[in-house]
Amino acid sequence: MSVSKSRRKLRGVFLRHDKHTQEMETVRLPMPAAVKLPMLQHMGKPCRPLVKKGDLVKVGQKIGDCDELFSVPVHASVSGEVAELQEYTAVGGAVTQAVVIRPDGEQAVSEEIAPPTVTDRESFLKAVRESGLAGMGGAGFPAHVKLGYKDVNRLDTLVINAAECEPYITSDYRECLEHTADVIEGIQAVKKWLRIDNAYIGVEDDKPAAIRALDEAAAGDSGIQVVKLHSKYPQGAEKVIIYTATGRVVEDGKLPADHGVLVMNVSSVAFLARYLKTGMPFISRRLTVDGPVVRKPQNVEVPLGTPIGEVLRFCDTDEEAVKMILMGGPMMGVCVYDPETPVIKNNNAVLAFDQKNAQVPKTTACIRCGKCVYVCPMNLMPAALEKAYDSKNAAALTAMSVNLCMNCGCCSYICPAKRNLAQKNQLAKAYLKEQKQK
Amino acid sequence: MFETYLLPILLFVGLGLLAGLLLAVVSTVFAVKSDEKTQAVREALPGINCGVCGFSGCDQYAEKIVSEGVSTNRCVPGGDAAAKKISEIMGVSFEDVSEKVAVVHCGGVCSATGDKYEYHGTPTCAACNEFYAGSGLCDYGCIGFGDCVKACRYDAIHLVDGVARVDPKKCVGCTLCAVQCPKHLINMVDATASVNVICASQNSGKVTRGNCSNGCIACKKCEKTCPYDAIHVEGNLARIDYDKCTRCGACVKVCPVQCIHSFS
Numbered sequence: 001m002s003v004s005k006s007r008r009k010l011r012g013v014f015l016r017h018d019k020h021t022q023e024m025e026t027v028r029l030p031m032p033a034a035v036k037l038p039m040l041q042h043m044g045k046p047c048r049p050l051v052k053k054g055d056l057v058k059v060g061q062k063i064g065d066c067d068e069l070f071s072v073p074v075h076a077s078v079s080g081e082v083a084e085l086q087e088y089t090a091v092g093g094a095v096t097q098a099v100v101i102r103p104d105g106e107q108a109v110s111e112e113i114a115p116p117t118v119t120d121r122e123s124f125l126k127a128v129r130e131s132g133l134a135g136m137g138g139a140g141f142p143a144h145v146k147l148g149y150k151d152v153n154r155l156d157t158l159v160i161n162a163a164e165c166e167p168y169i170t171s172d173y174r175e176c177l178e179h180t181a182d183v184i185e186g187i188q189a190v191k192k193w194l195r196i197d198n199a200y201i202g203v204e205d206d207k208p209a210a211i212r213a214l215d216e217a218a219a220g221d222s223g224i225q226v227v228k229l230h231s232k233y234p235q236g237a238e239k240v241i242i243y244t245a246t247g248r249v250v251e252d253g254k255l256p257a258d259h260g261v262l263v264m265n266v267s268s269v270a271f272l273a274r275y276l277k278t279g280m281p282f283i284s285r286r287l288t289v290d291g292p293v294v295r296k297p298q299n300v301e302v303p304l305g306t307p308i309g310e311v312l313r314f315c316d317t318d319e320e321a322v323k324m325i326l327m328g329g330p331m332m333g334v335c336v337y338d339p340e341t342p343v344i345k346n347n348n349a350v351l352a353f354d355q356k357n358a359q360v361p362k363t364t365a366c367i368r369c370g371k372c373v374y375v376c377p378m379n380l381m382p383a384a385l386e387k388a389y390d391s392k393n394a395a396a397l398t399a400m401s402v403n404l405c406m407n408c409g410c411c412s413y414i415c416p417a418k419r420n421l422a423q424k425n426q427l428a429k430a431y432l433k434e435q436k437q438k
Numbered sequence: 439m440f441e442t443y444l445l446p447i448l449l450f451v452g453l454g455l456l457a458g459l460l461l462a463v464v465s466t467v468f469a470v471k472s473d474e475k476t477q478a479v480r481e482a483l484p485g486i487n488c489g490v491c492g493f494s495g496c497d498q499y500a501e502k503i504v505s506e507g508v509s510t511n512r513c514v515p516g517g518d519a520a521a522k523k524i525s526e527i528m529g530v531s532f533e534d535v536s537e538k539v540a541v542v543h544c545g546g547v548c549s550a551t552g553d554k555y556e557y558h559g560t561p562t563c564a565a566c567n568e569f570y571a572g573s574g575l576c577d578y579g580c581i582g583f584g585d586c587v588k589a590c591r592y593d594a595i596h597l598v599d600g601v602a603r604v605d606p607k608k609c610v611g612c613t614l615c616a617v618q619c620p621k622h623l624i625n626m627v628d629a630t631a632s633v634n635v636i637c638a639s640q641n642s643g644k645v646t647r648g649n650c651s652n653g654c655i656a657c658k659k660c661e662k663t664c665p666y667d668a669i670h671v672e673g674n675l676a677r678i679d680y681d682k683c684t685r686c687g688a689c690v691k692v693c694p695v696q697c698i699h700s701f702s
Binding site: 087 | 554555558560562565567569570577641
């Protein structure tokens with residue numbers, strides 16, 4: 001039995017789980033009328049489009065690439081004709097190009113697709129880059145950059161993040177159940193090529209089926225251990241899962257790899273295993289579609305670039321009642337204002353809410369109750385940080401380590417005065433960065 | 439009686455006197471000599487530490503004037519009045535200050551443009567800018583939460599019809615508002631007379647037109663009309679070369695969207 005229960009605990013909040021889609025098989029979305037593939041679906045530099053209007057593309061064909069290291073290529077998710085190149089504003093405000101493809105419905109696979117030949121670390125990293133993999137958990141960090149950490153001898157532990165601590169979302173859970181073998185194979189591939197000895201799979205203890213399945217699949221490998229985490233948000237945050245699984249503390253300004261740990265999302269490693277077998281790059285992903293106005297909540301396998309409106313329609317959403325659409329979970333997801341927004345690599349859920357749930361509570365004065373301090377997993381003082389930011393006190397912000405904030409939103413969630421504490425922290429981080437550049 | 443009450447009182451009064459005496463002595467012996475001239479120059483400056491002079495605050499500028507003979511006309515907010523005073527103190531000839539005023543390069547008033555989404559977060563421009571480059575339809579335009587208004591010490595910039603507008607009579611050109619704008623829409627221009635493009639959209643003409651009826655559509659009419667080769671459309675936006683511009687106003691008249699304004 002290689003399941004162990006973590007003894008270490010960080011603070012956080014208990015949330016309603018609302019995981020209605022937990023026991024539902026993933027279904028495939030019918031071919032959308034058009035897909036829009038932004039050239040920036042990851043953290044880093046945007047790609048240059050490699051196709052022009054009128055070109056015929058096939059499934060898996062590379063349609064965008066970039067010479068920069070901190071970037072991953074984009075591949076066509078459908079076969080068809082390139083209808084146009086559009087300007088596209090990403091959530092952060094960056095304007096990049098997007099390739100719009102009108103599918104022909106044949107889904108002819110590109111001739112380029114062949115399993116990569118991996119012989120050593122270099123060729124493995126090259127294959128990871130070519131796969132187009134950017135972290136599927138949310139941040140969209142280029143996988144080849146993470147795995148290509150310069151000091152390979154320092155790495156000794158791989159942590160696989162299957163915590164899935166946000167309400168509603170079950171896409172990683174379904175990956176654990178539906179592709180258990182791929183998860184284990186992916187872990188073994190990363191362990192082999194990066195010469196890492198130990199791997200921990202962190203799963204919250206409210207998902208016994210996933211724990212059992214992973215444990216059985218990993219039974220033959222003594223280097224893989226399933227760790228039961230407390231069902232407390234935010235278990236899936238990088239620094240939190242590293243601490244609860246390994247006991248290591250990632251310092252401010254340091255990478256997990258500096259402490260010998262790599263953290264990968266469970267869907268990412270499973271995808272990697274499939275890519276190494278088939279050579280089919282990152283062209284589709286599983287989304288949890290849920291929310292009070294979605295009549296048929298389910299997990300859907302969606303080609304990248306599909307408009308989220310189409311995904312919601314497929315799940316029989318009451319379109320009249322939709323007041324707010326979230327990409328990602330209710331804690332850290334971002335609001336989407338346009339139903340034409342395409343699904344990109346780091347989306348794991350689409351949630352639709354009605355007027356009642358979309359209502360923004362009124363913000364009142366801080367009553368200094370200290371609840372935000374009590375729930376912060378990083379032991380920060382959000383109320384004090386807010387004051388320091390409002391008075392633009394860079395010294396105080398640095399002294400109180402605002403840069404440790406990972407925007408989990410526990411403080412905003414718990415605040416009885418409904419203050420936007422997490423948002424203030426992000427503004428403070430941006431402000432500090434700006435001050436440093438001056 | 440004496441030992442319980444009076445002795446401690448006397449003791450502490452004595453200690454206090456001693457400490458006071460010590461402080462008085464030390465403050466005269468180790469006093470940092472502050473130059474009277476520097477003090478006077480510093481008092482002539484407005485004291486808002488805007489940094490337009492190129493030094494980190496009024497104190498440093500005053501110091502540099504006295505110690506290194508830096509020119510006396512670098513304080514834009516102080517204007518001619520401050521420069522005259524400083525020149526008198528320093529005994530140098532008065533040099534004219536080129537006064538500036540701020541201009542907001544956006545004409546996206548409520549009737550001309552609209553919103554992408556409703557924003558409910560922290561009501562500042564910097565915060566709203568983090569989400570899809572602001573809640574307005576135009577990615578380049580004024581967000582309209584008034585970060586600049588809060589920064590102004592002279593009550594010279596206000597939100598009018600959803601867009602920040604500068605009152606040139608009150609504006610002293612200190613740039614405190616300009617550094618706050620996350621869209622970098624605020625520029626300092628010559629206070630006497632100026633022609634300005636009141637738009638910052640770098641979208642193509644078609645997209646700009648769709649977003650805002652006051653936006654520059656990059657039609658190049660101004661470029662063709664200008665007799666002095668002073669206005670050019672670069673990156674989908676008309677830009678004025680102020681070295682060549684004579685403020686004749688020819689471009690103002692031909693602009694089909696009236697996004698070139700002049701004031702004098």
